[in-house]
Amino acid sequence: MAERRLREKYLRCRPVSATINRKGGAPKKDLLRYLALAKELGVNDAAIVKRGAWYLDPRVTLKCAVPRCRNYNACANCPPRSPRASETAEIIKEYKTGILLRWKYPRSEALSLTVKQRLSIYSTLASIEAAAFYDGYYFACGFATGSCRSLCNNEGCRELVESGKGCRYPLLARPSMEAVGFDVYRTAAAAGWILHPAGGHCPDVIETLSRIAIVLVA
Numbered sequence: 472m473a474e475r476r477l478r479e480k481y482l483r484c485r486p487v488s489a490t491i492n493r494k495g496g497a498p499k500k501d502l503l504r505y506l507a508l509a510k511e512l513g514v515n516d517a518a519i520v521k522r523g524a525w526y527l528d529p530r531v532t533l534k535c536a537v538p539r540c541r542n543y544n545a546c547a548n549c550p551p552r553s554p555r556a557s558e559t560a561e562i563i564k565e566y567k568t569g570i571l572l573r574w575k576y577p578r579s580e581a582l583s584l585t586v587k588q589r590l591s592i593y594s595t596l597a598s599i600e601a602a603a604f605y606d607g608y609y610f611a612c613g614f615a616t617g618s619c620r621s622l623c624n625n626e627g628c629r630e631l632v633e634s635g636k637g638c639r640y641p642l643l644a645r646p647s648m649e650a651v652g653f654d655v656y657r658t659a660a661a662a663g664w665i666l667h668p669a670g671g672h673c674p675d676v677i678e679t680l681s682r683i684a685i686v687l688v689a
């Protein structure tokens with residue numbers, strides 16, 4: 472309910488004529504509203520990013536295949552079913568502005584988020600995407616973190632999609648940044664955020680790890 476109230480607080484419905492052909496992407500005042508929404512929804516850090524401040528690299532999805540992730544070819548939003556980095560680069564080159572989001576978790580939680588924590592990430596993305604969409608930025612598009620397969624208890628995605636039944640959470644599930652080839656570490660570093668490589672062998676001195684997502688606005 473709180474999320475719905477927040478969404479209503481930030482949702483407008485402007486004519487798209489106000490946004491079409493804007494040369495510089497979305498104006499700062501709109502981007503600041505999305506930052507405020509992100510903060511109210513519990514995101515730890517949020518930053519306005521402009522074209523040139525997000526990076527793609529085909530080696531990112533190589534890391535999904537080598538060593539092979541259990542989600543590889545098992546999820547509609549993961550490689551090799553998600554767009555390749557070269558396809559993503561071609562598609563997103565029209566975007567000029569976006570919002571980069573970071574959630575911080577204790578090291579012990581970050582690598583295996585609960586379904587509730589994942590739902591919070593996906594619904595935050597959906598809320599920001601919706602706020603931008605109804606502002607007239609009808610190409611607003613969010614990319615999440617990790618595989619949405621964890622929403623489905625790691626079961627049945629391939630069967631659902633191949634049988635034509637489709638995704639269980641079509642309005643929430645999004646491919647992760649890494650699944651479509653974003654170099655998340657480089658993109659976060661360009662925003663001035665310090666990230667450590669996240670893995671089971673992180674030393675104890677690293678107390679928090681981050682999850683990163685992005686909403687490309689216009």
Ligand code: SF4
Pocket residue numbers: 546547548619620621622623627628629631637638639640641644
């Ligand atoms: S949310 Fe579930 S059904 Fe939808 S794409 Fe992800 S794993 Fe598949």
